[in-house]
Amino acid sequence: MPLLRKKSPENGTKTKILRRLGNSEKYQLAMYLLDHYRGTIVSCRYRLPYPFPFILQRKDLINMIHTAIAIAILRNRILQVGVANADSNAPRWVQLESVRLSNHIEFGFFDENDEDISKALDAMIVHELDAKFPELDKRPGWRVIVLWQQGIYFVELIFIFSRFHHDGMSGKVFHQNILEYLNNQNGPNAHHARQFIDGDILKLPKSSLRLPPPIEKVTKFSITPIFAIKTLWQELKPSIFHREASLAKWVPIQSTPSKTNIRTFTIEAPEVLKIRTACREHKTSIAGLLHGLMLASLASHLHEETAKAFKSITAINLRPLIPSSPSFEADQAMANYTTHMSHTFDEELVREMRPTLDLSIEGYPPLPPDALDQVWLVSAQVQREIQRKLDRGMKNDNVRLMRWIPDWKKQISRAARRPRVYSWFVNNVGEVDGRTFGTPWDGGGIQTWNIIRSQFVMSAKVNSAAFVISLVTTKGEELCVSGSWQECVMDDKLAHGVICDLETWLNQIASEEP
Template identity: 50%
Template sequence: MSTPWGKKSSKDGPKTKMLRYLGNNEKHQLAMYMQGHHRGTTLSCQYYLPIRLTFVDADRELKSLVRTAVAAVILKHPILQVGIAGADTKAPRFVQLDSLQLSNHIEWRHILDDDQGLNLCYYNLLGPELDAEFHELEKRPGWRVVIQRCESNRTFAVMFVFNPPHSDGVSAKIFHQHLLEEFIAQIETGTDDINRFIDGDILKLPSSPPELPPPIEQVMKLPVTPKLALKSLWHELKPPIFRREASLAKWVPIQLTPYKTRPRDFTIWLDNVNLIRASCRDHNTTVTGLIQALVLVSLSSRLHSTAAKAFKSTTALNLRRWMGSKPAGNPCLEPEQTMANYATHMTHTFDAKLVSSIRASLATDGDSSREKPKPLPLNMLDQVWIVAARARRDIEEKLDLGAKNDHVGLMRCVPGRQRRMRDAERRPREVSWSVANLGVIDGEIEGRPESIKYAQYTSSAEASGAALVVSLVTVKETELCVTMTWQQCAMDERLAAHVLYDMEEWLGQIASIKRGPPRWPADLEFIEYPTVVS
């Protein structure tokens, strides 16, 4: 029989030992998953191989090296070793596992084609992987790795898919950076330190309890003022008649089923990325602030004022910045190298006056019939930069405020998370879009041919959260990938696709303006050749 502490008798299977209860943020993420509001998140990276591992006869060696490297990362990060017991109760808890069946967490897909085939296979795989459930939460950690190998080139793609109670976007970056390091270590030394834990398809985990990273509320103070606590409580409990904010996203009704994520993306080459960043610095903003402004302008131009008078959006933030190295009471904790969910977000509100002025500048009030994106008029670009700078100021004010009155701190003021999710299903959607910028992945290790050449960060749809989820990531000295997802059954497909096309067009326009017209070098000499008379 199962006990309240998650232990099982030998008749029911292997014993599990409780390690700790989930923290407030972890329970919130778990409730979203259990109620079908969100499924998974993925960070996919393309790895560049040394020549000797590209041949067909090296396939078995490559699989062995990757499997051992993944095992090494698992043993390095305790959160990858644990299950969740009591996921549907008020007190879910992390439990220790004796072993992992690697085939449950590592899957290979072979493509007998070129780069185009690899890309096509990736996009056919991305949506289903984002939406796939994590089975047997108590027995299996909530993550998996899907590896795509194309035998005609020197790359293979690693898709790390995770359940947010276990990790966040920064954790996914850590996973890939450590996987690259361990992959190189296996190529160099072929050490048996990891292989001794592997018995066929089974990874034997250490018998001593893993030292799980603590929940954020045990690492740092998350103070909430009484005024904000009461305001938050009223927001959760107030009757529908009082939910009349102009920024509500009523144009995207909440619909849980059928749950299907629709992902789309585009890539910006390095030269244009540098030009866009330079333009952002010139206008006192960041790429995140610019993306916030561009989505606002796109939706304002394509939705009629009767459908959306104002908008609300969010920006994802990393709580690790306020934790510091080896925080008090946790002398072994290095947050910047620790896989855990230490994420939060902040809110931006774009009021009716601002949205109306954007529509006036574009001389439109919801031109949803416009198929192709058009360049922005210069006066509208000026307004884009004003909004982008304002979004950056919002973020800076939040960073200056620190963890005070943070979204995660408020979670302790709102009991009954799964009930809260069910209540949200009956309300109007609040957030129109979210932006999560994962920043830069350093995919190079000096003197080594193995490297990360490309990355894509993608979240599954938010059934009751942001209607559009925009995710960004860059590999150092390579291109920027922008991904957008939405729930197919709730969102107008054409509208969502047009927002993405607008962003791509306008980012290219900004790069082109920054580049300026082509100029001849000042010292260029034109040689006049004599006329040849026949």
């Protein structure tokens, strides 16, 4: 079928229409248009090679970053596209002719005497996470903030993007592209990219590089009638039938304000190894453990009359299940290739856990032994559920049923009038491999760029889980855990208490003798 073309309203030239948005992409776009979800961030700290911290000039850094991002844009077509007819039921990806780099890349420079840029990083993430993406049909839905302090050995690179363009795993792919160029600045990719940079404009070439297909086009899903009926009934049934004890009625849905609160903590590399060892011994993973700890925390902060049971979500990366070919590598694709699954913690389980938690102690005490045992049992159960989901592959997955929703904005608005279903959501994008091998210098440093810290943050979801727990580990370095929630929907003291519990208990697990 020949590709359609339309006139671009901003310059009168013809713009190529690539394809319709897939089912998952349309859902994410509808969430964005309704202000139910704003943005996602994957931020990385790049260690400069010696002696860059002492001799690097601002203009040199700007040129390096511009070229690195240009390479990532040229390599990933999803970074080159806008969305036409976004408000319709048939939005389409359109190929743009160029990208104005200053619309998408911003630099923040600090003098040696300024305060630590870590504070600037935290403030920038809070601000950027909820900022909107203008002119969806004329600009790609992403931007980059670069922070550097003169004389400091690292650069912060914050990648902010819309979820209808791609998922959190794609943020890792983007940073791997950046790191690859920074360590090969005289290679063929760099020379190729510089041909298309004209001052502030990156001209986008006519390319055979294809836009990654939607998930429903790259693999086969199979659905049993019973699963389809049950799932669609849960999604479409009237509010009067939503009576499950696990509903998160303790945090009602409200559409405003569209503001995310964030609290982040890190676990150092030696402790991460100990936690992973403990998880293996208890037949679970760090993501599974976070579910167990979230259950213990909320059960300790909320009384039985308020919350008798809970329900949560895990994000599942489908890339390992997607067939690859010489022309398409799923694990390197920037696309929406994730799904999710839910976990129910029923009244009996929560009733058994609550007596093991001492609700009278002030502050953030360690977990009592009996409570920790319960956490490990819950975590192992969650991991078994995740493994069963992975073993089923593409059978009975919600993604396949999304095609039956003709108007996602109407469906999401309808769902927002019901009780909240999920109390928390755990999304682990895994490990960022930021290591490269360089030549040691006399001072013990290395002569290559490396990623030494990563952070993954998602904005609050108005009608989804009350808490969003986002995890990322930098290989050989620390684990970063970010908790986010919508402002005003719950008591900030409760929200901060839950995240403090996670930090306290993860460190407790790391400190216990094997």
